[in-house]
Structure formats: C-alpha cells, structure tokens
Amino acid sequence: MSRCRNKVCKQVGIDTIGQNFNESCSQCEIEEYVKELNSDPSVSGILVQLPLPEKYNSTQICDLVSHEKDVDGIHPLNMGAMARHEEPFFTPCTPKGIICLIKSVCPVIKGKKATVIGRSNIVGMPISLLLQKELATVTLCHTYTQNLRDEISTADILVSATGCPYLVEGDFIKRGAIVIDVGTQFIEDQSRKSGKRLVGDINFQSVKTQAGYVTPVPGGVGPMTISMLMDNLVLAWKRSNFKHAKEEIEALEASKREFMFSGSISMDHNNFLE
Template sequence: MIPRLCRFSLRLRTHPPLHFLHSSPFSNLSNGKTCAIIDGKSIARDIKSRLADEINRMRNGIGKCPGLGIVLVGRREDSQTFIRLKLRACQEVGIASFVKQLPDDCSQDEVYDVVSKLNEDPDVHGVIVQLPLPQHLNEDQIVEFVSPEKDVDGLHPLNIGMLAMGRDPLFIPCAPKACIELLLRQGTEIASSRIVVLGKSKISGLPISLLLQSHLATVSTLHACSDNPEIVTRQADIIVSDVGIPDMVRGHWLKPEAVVIDMGAKQVKDPSRQCGFRITGDVCYEEAIEVVSAITPVPGGVGPVTISMLLSNTLESAKRAFKFT
C-alpha cells in the first residue's frame, strides 16, 4: 500500500528572456529532452531592477520612497537569515526598512504595541511579522493585528478571504505570487492544467491553491490525511510542493513533461560541505530532472522571487498611499 503523506503542517506577467531558463546536463529518460532549470535568481534580479527604476521615479517625482516595517521576535537563526536577505533586497531597490526586534519572552501586548506603531507610521507602507513566532504567542491574532492596508505579506484574513472569494485582494501573498510569476515566466499554461499542491499551510499551500484556482486551473491539495499521494501527483501537469520534507517527492511520483515548483527548503547534514549542511527541497532533484520538463532548484528558485514579491507589494502599497501612478 502506498503510504499517506508524512505530516506537515499577479501582476508581473511578462515573457522571460531566454537566460532565465538553463538547460540541465541530464536528458529526460522518457523523451530524450533536457529539463529546463528555472533560474529564480535571474528572475528576481530582473524584477528588482524594474522596481528600483520605479522607486527612483517616485523619489524624483514626489520626493518619497516606500518603507517596510519588520517585526522580529526572538533570535531564531533561520528568521534572522531571512531578515538579512529582506533588508539587503530593500537596500538594493531603494526601500527604507525599519526593524523592530523583541525578546523571545515578550508578551502578546508588547508585540501589539510595536505593530500598532508601525501601522500608524506614515513612513511605513508595509508591515510584516517574521514567522514563526514563539509558541506562547498567538500567531493568528498578531497577523490579524497588522493593518490590511499594510499587510504586504498578504496573510491578513481580509486579504486571504478576498482571494478565496475570487476577488482582488489588497495584496497577494508573496510565496503564491512568486509561484505564479515563475510559471508565467517559464511559459507554462496554467488555465485548464491539472495541478497538485502538496501542503495546506496558511502561509503558502492554502493561498497557492486559491490563487491557482483563480487562474482557472484544476487544483488538488494533498496533505497529511491524503491517501495515495503518489498516484494523485503522477497525474499532475504542474506540481507545487511546500511541506519541508527533504526529497519526499521521488521521480516516480512525477508525470513525464510535468513542471515542478519546489518551495520546500530544509537543512540536511552534508560532511562534504564546509558549513556541514546543504539546503534541500521537497522534490528529489536528481530524479526529477530525468522526468520533468522544468523545475525550480533549491536554493535559487522560489526563494529569491518571493522576496522580490514582498518588495513589489511594498511599492504598490506606497503608490496607493501617495496616489502615485
């Protein structure tokens, strides 16, 4: 018997230059073709270049620039790494950044106070709370406390609710927005495609499923209680995975010529590396490139584009606040 899944918790529509797709040195066993490696770093650089031009135009036109407020609770190493990447990206495009750090043992009210001040600050156009939070804090309530008009992560119930209703939210969540951007740039037809989303988290799996449905795809969401995931996944034209289980999706799970968007990223021990580990996605990369037509690598695939979508949402918020067109 095939086991159940292990437990696990739109706007840039341009055709990419060819350098965004790299040919793998491995040929697909099924058809002799090469697998296209979707270069998220190059796509992110292109997006950031356009955002920088737009922000420079705003600065020259009205003397203003977008501002992003970041709330960081505790000293989780992965959270601090993500914050550094976001701050560096803000600096590259000209977005002002404001980091508010709180200790691990801070209270719910202390977080509310910091978020409230950022909500009211006219120089801040986007507010994000770096997740996950310490267990004693109510994550849902804190995310909901962020002003929907500054919710550039797109996780406020108002924005998710509008997405679920098929309406345009104020902000599309960054990871799902990156997923759509990668598919569009790769030239993949989304409408009428059969898509499997592995994972149903509030941050990525759920909003990705909703967003793909809004693009008229036929979407199946697999999770911890899903039976026969291999059989279901093997029927998909597009697979989007974000479960955080290294190499869970094997080559025989995949339909020949499918497109894979791998959003998983976990550290795996690797004594051959100087740092002692490597970052691995949900999909077994070495097996997948023998089968599929295109895949995002880990790292260097979805991650850089997700950060670019955060910058894009922040710029859109500032343009809305300044009535700048």
C-alpha cells in the same frame, strides 16, 4: 531570508526597520508595536517574520497588521478576497511568485491539472486558490492524503511546500510537468563546513530528468518571494501616497467650495442692499 530581504531593500532604495523582540517580551508589547506601525504614515508595509516562538499567538499578531500595510498578504481580508476569487489588497508573496514562475513557461494555466502538497496559510492554501482563479483543476494534498503518489503522477503542475526532504522522486512525476519546490530543510552533510546542507521537498537530480521545468533549492522560489515582496512594497507606497494626495486634494476642494459659497452669500447680500 531576512538578511537577503534587507539587502535587496537596500539595493532598490527601500528603508527598513527591523525590530527584534526577545522572549521576555509579552504578547501585549508586540501587539502595541504593531499598532504603532499601523498608525505611522512613514511606514508603507509591515511584515511579521514567521514562525514566532510558541508562547505567542501568531495569528492574533498577524491579524493586527492593517490590511493596507499587509505586504505579506496574509491578513484575513486578503485571504478572504482570494477565496472569493476577487482581487486581494495584496497577494501573498510566495504564491504570487509561483504564479509568475509558472506563467513564464506556461502562459495559459486554464484547464491544467495542478497538485499542491501542503495546506499552510502562507503557501499551500493561497497558491491553491490562485491556481483555481486561473481555472486549473486543483488537488490540495496534506498529511492524511491517501495515494499521494497517484495525485502527483497525474499533475501538469506540482507545487510542494511541506519541508520534508526529498518527499518527491523523479519516478513520481508526469513527464514534462512543471515542478515548483517551496519546501526547505537542512540535512546533515559532513562535506560542508557547516555540517549541513539546504534541500527541498523535491529530489532535484532525479526529478529534472522527468519534469519539463523544476525549481532548485536554494535559488528557486526564494528570490521570487523577495521580488514579489518588493513589488507589494512599491504598491503599498503608491497607494499610501495616492491616498494622502487624494485627501489633500479633497481638503483643497472643500476649502475652495467653502470660499465660493461664502463669496456667493456676500454677493447676494450686496445685491440685496442695492
């Protein structure tokens, strides 16, 4: 994913800085680097590539990223805004891409029954919040959900993000449903040179005969995630430049007011002398 992301950034003219830390680096060193990026005006967006090794506190590192540069949209302020059905500073890339995919074939989500499998902070939780904002009736399923198949079978919209290969079969799906497969996992495949193959949560071949629309793995949600990241980066750049321009204008206006104020005092003084 990171190679594809960097390639697309280069294609659209966005400069990237990739900082790789080996496991000998301390939590403190990584946090200090994030703080440096926060204060660097030449940096518009910051993305922490997850998952991090277990020795690091990922939440603490991600929370340090300024919400104004959190182009991944996982800062608590962004997540909190979504929970309140308000406009976040940035919408998380994958959920944002999923909503775009759904709306491309179903412009009005209002009143639809949506089932989301997986409750991660990166996909499951935010996409359920975005679907609620669109006035869908949302069921959020997880490891302890009973009768998962029943929840799937009544969904007009199904989003699965678990990383469990072939969790969903075609006979689970409501006919005509929109099925979004976010899960990715490698399985053994001796016919491939690498000996493995990337698959999703959805058994694509069996589901495509039942669903109205279904995204493949690979080549489905992944490209949309990268597209939404580019969208967030451009938005961050615009805001940053507008903010700096606004600050310069305000400074100029303040200087102008100070000059006019000084001039008025001087005129009054001359009039007094007369």
